[in-house]
Amino acid sequence: DFLLALDEVKPAFGADDAELEDAIPYGIMHFSPSIAAILNDGLLYVENVRQQERLRHTAVLLHGPPASGKTALAAHIAMKSGYPFIKIITPASMVGFRDEVAKKDHLHKIFTDAYKSPLSMLIIDNIERIIEWNPVGPRLSNNILQALVTLLQTPPPKGHRLLILATTSRQSVMEQLDISSAFDREIRVPAVQDTRELAAVLRESGAFEGPAGGVDEVLDRVREYTNGERVGVGIKTILTTAETARLSAQPAEWFAEQIAGQIARYNPLRG
Amino acid sequence: DFLLALDEVKPAFGADDAELEDAIPYGIMHFSPSIAAILNDGLLYVENVRQQERLRHTAVLLHGPPASGKTALAAHIAMKSGYPFIKIITPASMVGFRDEVAKKDHLHKIFTDAYKSPLSMLIIDNIERIIEWNPVGPRLSNNILQALVTLLQTPPPKGHRLLILATTSRQSVMEQLDISSAFDREIRVPAVQDTRELAAVLRESGAFEGPAGGVDEVLDRVREYTNGERVGVGIKTILTTAETARLSAQPAEWFAEQIAGQIARYNPLRG
Amino acid sequence: DFLLALDEVKPAFGADDAELEDAIPYGIMHFSPSIAAILNDGLLYVENVRQQERLRHTAVLLHGPPASGKTALAAHIAMKSGYPFIKIITPASMVGFRDEVAKKDHLHKIFTDAYKSPLSMLIIDNIERIIEWNPVGPRLSNNILQALVTLLQTPPPKGHRLLILATTSRQSVMEQLDISSAFDREIRVPAVQDTRELAAVLRESGAFEGPAGGVDEVLDRVREYTNGERVGVGIKTILTTAETARLSAQPAEWFAEQIAGQIARYNPLRG
Amino acid sequence: DFLLALDEVKPAFGADDAELEDAIPYGIMHFSPSIAAILNDGLLYVENVRQQERLRHTAVLLHGPPASGKTALAAHIAMKSGYPFIKIITPASMVGFRDEVAKKDHLHKIFTDAYKSPLSMLIIDNIERIIEWNPVGPRLSNNILQALVTLLQTPPPKGHRLLILATTSRQSVMEQLDISSAFDREIRVPAVQDTRELAAVLRESGAFEGPAGGVDEVLDRVREYTNGERVGVGIKTILTTAETARLSAQPAEWFAEQIAGQIARYNPLRG
């Protein structure tokens, strides 16, 4: 029934490849040794699952602060995997479904599709949103939650293998809801930690270059602001703010202020 | 597929232009330097999004006390933008839908329409009402909330750009529900702060003019009432109360009393 | 489209005129100067809305203790207004609808009808019941609440004007649910405050007249009971209790006892 | 339209007359002066409503401990009224309806039927059950509650009159849910208070008569048990327990024990 399966499944290349690429608009920058470690870990599981026999699936949770690069890293690992079936499930791909039952059914269908390929990868992005969690109440869709936890723990049929990469910026919520224990392994994705890492990001991205020596000005100001302590802002925030500055021809000063605002937001005690 | 998209989308001019104009019945008065700053900021994002490539969307939250002019300012920015697709989503435009599922679907449809244009702006007015928030319970539509937060964070397809301007008079609720973090930037819209600003508004609107020297009487009375401290009343309240006074030929005294009542309402400790 | 609108809307005269009259079975008695003030205020808004141009609607909340005459006063103002479209929405007119969605749709339809006339008045009676509020839980229909608040704040289309008079005996609930802020103005309707006002009501209604000198006996007994302090009973209670006494030929004593029971109910500390 | 109404309404005599009689299987015994007072009060309202013109309806709540005779008294008043339309709404008549919406619609229909007759009486029995109240939660049907409270306060159309008698053994629940204030008047139905009243009931019912002098034995034992204090057991309990004793040929002793058990139940501190 393997040949049959190949028939039934539309090639994953193309459509989803574009979607994966789209998740990494600024590429992957090596601003810290932890980036290589994460990719290494991810690819280790890619190879591992490929060879599994008695084990037939592995579920990995990438967690870290907002904007720290979780989705991009998962997409990067997927693109490097060479797996014949790759699918990314995002909250955006769920919005069109009527209600939680329809969403749960869609989730189930994607897993069922993945089971048809001998080697599949599913990225489940922002699982706190997939289960419709919101902090007041608290509220969530128990319907989707139950399906998700069950699917995370169920191996595909014999002769098939499945790697699941999920992302979340709410690890504590995952613990609280007992979702964490459905994963075989967790990988922590850090924010940009200090001004040295910030410098690396800005230099690699080419932001604030030119005669004005903007990068140094940015770093000076941020150092002033943090007084040498933790920066703790996600790389996505840094890169998109830098692009905004560039498009609007804003000076380094404006950029530094924005970053300071973000530091205050995520480090309330100091800000 | 761009030409196709132009075909599918009804021209935004006309219908919504009238709606935008209707949101600014008293024009925009420059009673404080912050007004120019807000408009500047807004137009900066208008230009920025127009040029985006890797980034493809930006979501901005205008928040401020009730009646402070949030909707008018968003509408003004939209009218100045020159964007080919502009749509305003208000709680009133949602009332006709049966239930939260129908509302969520409508919201989704509007975003899907916006994605068809190369350059779109969506104004989402009073998002606390869009999600059906009420302070007792507390209650809200998690269905709409999840869709909204997801749509705020999702870029349009490649080659398309989207600017979202949302308004709220309940910023603390946005924080509580973790909606704030879905915005790229927040702009604070202030109330009319002091009697100097109040004077500017009254003079520009032409209220209480004439031989009776009404404006000065108003200011004297309000000064008496506030004892020189913060006024903190929204410009919409001031302008509509002044019009009410004019239509009913009420004296400056009546107007001052009404304003005093509003000050008491929003500054309970003093009133 | 104004002529068209006239066609579409059934004349408000007749049907609703009878309904308005039916809300004032005992007429309006001037037992206190506040009655004239309330009517004055109401008619001021009637004239004001008639002349509105930039402003196109006003929402006024009549609140006061149970039986204080809120509905009768609103109906009286409506009858005096001369508006071409007048409609009264009561909890009784909502009972026949299946559920909160049907009720919400009905509410919306009435507003939509009102928008077709150039000058409309809507009375929304007992809004705490319209939103299905009950004190245990607390519970309410958030569906209807959201529609109501939105409709209260939405002006009719250009060239149309709308005056909304709503009534409630639960002002604190309105504050709690943040419904109050959707009104442009609040008018307080007082109960019958003291024995002097009570005397005025009894005399104007012709109750306890005749040789037996019943009114004085009533007043003496009530004075005894209240020890000269606040009466605080609604005029509807007084008039219907007096009619009950008359129909059953009960003496002044019986009437005074009933009133005392009501005083105890609404002034628990003393009773 | 009065003649028409007569046509549409099936004669109330017959069907409901049997149902009313069925509610008074043991007749009405005058074991205490309060019984005559209650009947008097009830018939006073029967006559009163008959003559109403400006007033068109009255709602009376009969409340008292379980088994105290509330339903029988309401049925008795109805039978004596001579009203052309009488209908009794019991929880049992509601069981067959699918859900709270169907029950609410049924309630509404019965009121609408009553409005067609010029003079109608509705008995609403055990309103705490009609609204589906249960003490855990607490829970109830807000749907039915809202309809009930609204219908209690709504007069029939002009030229029609309506008397509503409702019963409850949960007056405190009525207060809590703000249902009490929808009634024009409350009548308290007492339990059998002391051994003197108990003796009257037993003698009138003919229980424990014969050579064995059973009534005195019962009274002695109950006196012993209560130590001369309050009995507080409903007349229905007394009469059905006596009938059970008679059918099973149980001695006075057995009866006294059962009554003691009931005293303990409703007077927990002493029992």
Added chain:
Amino acid sequence: DFLLALDEVKPAFGADDAELEDAIPYGIMHFSPSIAAILNDGLLYVENVRQQERLRHTAVLLHGPPASGKTALAAHIAMKSGYPFIKIITPASMVGFRDEVAKKDHLHKIFTDAYKSPLSMLIIDNIERIIEWNPVGPRLSNNILQALVTLLQTPPPKGHRLLILATTSRQSVMEQLDISSAFDREIRVPAVQDTRELAAVLRESGAFEGPAGGVDEVLDRVREYTNGERVGVGIKTILTTAETARLSAQPAEWFAEQIAGQIARYNPLRG
């Protein structure tokens, strides 16, 4: 319409007779005088209801610890009654219905069927499960609860009589939910209290007989364990555990251990 009714109702003999027998697999053993007392009480009500005229129904609640024999005793009473209509409603007979509305309708239908016979008995087994009670929340079906309480208190039509026997192992829940007051009488079914009663059960059942003198060994061990205090284990547990021991050829020791485990479970303070 009595002859007609006989036509409509399928004979209760046969089908339900087998079901009743099936509820008493081990017969009724007289291990304590309370057993005869309970049966006596039950049959007293059987005869009583048969003769009722003004009274037309009686509802009796059998309550006691789990496995104490409530269902078997109710079934035994029913089999001895000679009533022409007997029906047992168990949670198992409800599982097949879709939801609480379908279950409520089924319950109602069974009562309606019973009303067609001149003399009916309904056994409602484990009413805490019938109302879907579970201790977390707490949760229950208010829909079914309301129907049940109403049906328990409603007499059949004139000329018909109904005896209801209900069972529960959660008397405190019945009190909490105010279900207890819907019963005319409660009968307590005790567990096997002490080793003397345990001996009686084992001897009558023939367990642990033979040369090995097993019964005495069991008793010695249990005495040791309870230190002469209360046993408090239901007879069903004792009989099924003894049968399990016999089928698996387990020694008296194994049996005693199991019983000790049960004692610990239901007497946590000692165990």
Added chain:
Amino acid sequence: DFLLALDEVKPAFGADDAELEDAIPYGIMHFSPSIAAILNDGLLYVENVRQQERLRHTAVLLHGPPASGKTALAAHIAMKSGYPFIKIITPASMVGFRDEVAKKDHLHKIFTDAYKSPLSMLIIDNIERIIEWNPVGPRLSNNILQALVTLLQTPPPKGHRLLILATTSRQSVMEQLDISSAFDREIRVPAVQDTRELAAVLRESGAFEGPAGGVDEVLDRVREYTNGERVGVGIKTILTTAETARLSAQPAEWFAEQIAGQIARYNPLRG
């Protein structure tokens, strides 16, 4: 109807045999004497149920920490049973059903199928997931819970026998929800307790063998970590982690670290 039943039921061999085997990918290792005891106990019930006559069913709960081997042990017992009807109900087999009603119906259908065979076994795996329990709220499907508890306690028709093996890693939840009392017996499945047991597992599985003497290194490191105290990690975790190490050619050190992480997770006070 027994022959008929055989016709209606598809042979359990084949399909479910493969499923049972699939639940034991690493076989059953005898790392502790408790394993033999559990299997013995299980098979004792297999034989017991086979011989039952008056008793017709037994329900056994296997509970223990996550990954301790509950499902494998239940499957092993089933495979050894020789029963003609065996069916395993897992959360995964429930995911495809629309909602809790559909799931409940499916559960019911499986029991009804089992009743058709003279001798059936049902494995209900992870019952906390079957009832959709999640720790926040807490939430669960009362619909499924009620059906499950009822089905656990209901014997099949005469001449049929049923053994139910259920598994859970949340025994305290079962107690809280009063599900435990629906079981006739509980069997505790332990985690791998100490380094001696860990050694037995690793040796039997052939992990870390070869010249490098990996097992000893693992044990040394784990001993270091636990300081000689409890290990408390499930055998599934140990075996799959060892396979992961092997597939990725990770050293003993990596494995020991992973195990240490698990110890920390399940023994938070020490870790």
